[in-house]
Amino acid sequence: MKYFMRAIRAVLGPLILLWDKAFPAKPITREPAAQGEVDEAAQGLKLYQFLACPFCVTVRRQMKRLALPIETRDAKRCEEWREELLSEGGSPKVPCLRIEEAGNVSWLYQSKAINEYLEQRFAA
Numbered sequence: 076m077k078y079f080m081r082a083i084r085a086v087l088g089p090l091i092l093l094w095d096k097a098f099p100a101k102p103i104t105r106e107p108a109a110q111g112e113v114d115e116a117a118q119g120l121k122l123y124q125f126l127a128c129p130f131c132v133t134v135r136r137q138m139k140r141l142a143l144p145i146e147t148r149d150a151k152r153c154e155e156w157r158e159e160l161l162s163e164g165g166s167p168k169v170p171c172l173r174i175e176e177a178g179n180v181s182w183l184y185q186s187k188a189i190n191e192y193l194e195q196r197f198a199a
């Protein structure tokens with residue numbers, strides 16, 4: 076079952092990347108001052124992700140749709156990010172959003188929860 080799911084993801088990953096390129100998310104537009112505030116708030120967020128993970132693609136599309144310049148950290152190719160995700164977040168699963176606010180850090184797993192969090196915090 077584990078290998079079957081892995082195979083499904085290996086096929087789905089590149090397909091979803093292609094689909095994402097062909098039909099990119101359309102960013103919302105904000106007044107420059109409002110976008111400036113969003114840009115600043117987004118500095119406290121980091122997305123730990125894999126390039127071809129379908130769940131990560133949905134979060135990256137949400138980021139793009141909401142015009143959020145959130146740094147992405149590849150936890151597959153970069154050992155440093157992978158280890159940080161595991162040791163500080165508690166699990167190697169992606170996507171995971173690292174949220175830093177007023178010096179407090181929390182780690183949000185599950186694409187649906189991340190997309191809802193971004194929607195609630197940043198949708199106009």
Ligand SMILES: N[C@@H](CCC(=O)N[C@@H](CS)C(=O)NCC(=O)O)C(=O)O
Pocket residue numbers: 084125128129130167168169170184185186187
């Ligand atoms: N239900 C999760 C699924 C996340 C998931 O399965 N991620 C895979 C990559 S596509 C993963 O992290 N695999 C690595 C691991 O489990 O260690 C979500 O929606 O975020």
